[in-house]
Amino acid sequence: MEHVELNVELCNRDxxxxxxxxxxLLHMEGEGGLPLVREGMGAHCIGCGHCEAVCPTGALRLAEMAADPWPEIDRAALPSAEAVELLMRSRRSVRAFRETPLERAELAGLLEVTRWAPTGHNAQAVEWCVAPDRAAVERVAGAVVEWMAWACEERRDLARTLFLPGTVRAWRRGKDIVTRFAPNLAVCHVPDAGVTPEADGIVAASWLELAAHARGLGACWCGYVMLAREHPAVRAALAIPEGRVMAAAMMLGRPRVRYRRIPPRKPLSVAWL
Ligand SMILES: Cc1cc2nc3c(=O)[nH]c(=O)nc-3n(C[C@H](O)[C@H](O)[C@H](O)COP(=O)(O)O)c2cc1C
Known part of the structure; x- marks a missing residue:
């Protein structure tokens, strides 16, 4: 960021x-102890916005990032730690969906929040493609099954471990174990090179899953789509652009079930150094 605007009157030099x-990139060696971008370093700014976001007096502005003032955080409106942790523990993979797809605005609202998920070096290079209805999801699932049928022939060990022959047979009998009859599928894709592109996509998808749960919607990771992510028919069904790789796939829809209890998990395993 070449242009840090500083209101000298407001700056408290903290x-x-x-x-x-x-x-x-900033040091406090400007005139009178004011912050200053280090000589020639402005171009290295990753645009994370922390300098402006932290300033208690609003003295510093990164006008290149957004001309309007940034939203203030209303701490009183934040959920308690208990509420957030309950949300996390009560999330379950939903595999029983109602037929009606989510409205486009509802899907867009869910994806919107993933823009604030962290990305390595603040790359913000995660993009989504969304199957808006069951017909579109089925096209993807069909392409995945095509890959599975190939894997049953060519990659027998993997096919056996993942019960792929049974999944293919089920599909041919009209049972969808691949996308669980989900009415929607959201797939994120990332550049094929970068700092941490695949991790960025997986983190964003994790946020999507939690955002869906927070809104009472159902979500489930679709590992099968990821297994087949290099299959040309899968890429084509999802219209994945050249030079991008799929990082995560999430089935979405309105849940047909409500979980009432939280299942136990293995104990935490930590090596305290
Ligand atoms: C990377 C990843 C891939 C997954 N792929 C599938 C999948 O293809 N189909 C499916 O039904 N569940 C899939 N799951 C869901 C897991 O089976 C589920 O998270 C696990 O059984 C624990 O259940 P819970 O999510 O309800 O806590 C996947 C989960 C992850 C994290």
């Missing part, structure tokens, strides 16, 4: 902006 910059 040094917070310099302290939070992940690349150390």
């Amino acid at each position: 040094g917070l902006c310099a302290a939070v910059c992940p690349l150390g």
Whole structure:
């Protein structure tokens, strides 16, 4: 960010902006102890916005990022830690969906929140493609089954481990184990090179899953789509652009079931160093 705008009257010289910059681009050696972008370093800014977001007086502005003032965080409106943790523990993979697909606006609203998921070096390069109805999901699932049939011939060990012959037979009998009759599917894709593109996509999908649960919607990771992600027919059914790889796939829809209890999990395993 070449242009950090500083309101000298408002700046209290607390040094917070310099302290939070992940690349150390600011220092407090401007005139009178004001923050200053280090000589020639502005171009290295990753646009994370921390310097402006942390400033208690609103003295610093990154006008290139957004001309309007950024939303203030209303701490009183944040959920308690208990509420967030209950949301996380009560999330379940939903595999029984109602037939009606989610409205486009509802899907867009869910995906919108993933824009704030962290990305390596703040790359923000995660993009989505969404199957808006069952017919579109079925086209993807059909392409995945095509890959599975190939894998049954060519990659017998993997096919056996994952029960692929049974999944293919089920599909041919009209039972969809691949996408579980989900009415929607959201797939994120990322550049095939970068700092942490695949992790960025997986994190974003994880946020999507939690956002869906928070809204009472159902979501389930679709690992089968990911297994077949390099199959040309799968890429074509999802219209994945050249030079991009799929990072995660999520079935979505309105749940036909409600989980009432939280199943136990293996104990936490930690090595305290
Ligand atoms: C990367 C990943 C891939 C998954 N793929 C599938 C899948 O293809 N089909 C499916 O029904 N569930 C899939 N799941 C869901 C897991 O089976 C599920 O998370 C696990 O059984 C625990 O259940 P819970 O999510 O309800 O806690 C996947 C989960 C993850 C994290």
